[in-house]
Amino acid sequence: MDVTGQWQMIQGDLILTANISPVEPDGSFKGVVTWNNGNSIGGGKGYIRDGIFVFRVSWSNNSEGIYTGVPDAQGRLVGSTFNVFNPSQISTWSSDRSVV
Numbered sequence: 001m002d003v004t005g006q007w008q009m010i011q012g013d014l015i016l017t018a019n020i021s022p023v024e025p026d027g028s029f030k031g032v033v034t035w036n037n038g039n040s041i042g043g044g045k046g047y048i049r050d051g052i053f054v055f056r057v058s059w060s061n062n063s064e065g066i067y068t069g070v071p072d073a074q075g076r077l078v079g080s081t082f083n084v085f086n087p088s089q090i091s092t093w094s095s096d097r098s099v100v
Helices: none
Strands: 005-011 014-020 028-035 040-049 052-059 064-071 076-083 086-098
Touching: 028 052, 040 064, 064 086
Parallel strands: none
Antiparallel strands: 005 014, 005 086, 014 028, 028 040, 040 052, 052 064, 064 076, 076 086
């Protein structure tokens, strides 16, 4: 799975821009995500294991989200996210490009 570089995460009406560092041999990576025309920013760490993408993002508004996803038939990541501090806040998301 190649998640390195800049790509977009579509979460409902939000379009987030992710910049992901090269994935390490153990599957871990770091990344920065922006939305709201760059006015909101988050950074975090994640990993890819057994074909599953997991990314924990700490946002500038003191919230944190965990994004999980797997490639769909077209190779795009599809999955869900939730607010770490309020797990009932759940949303779906997808990537704008193939990762396989």
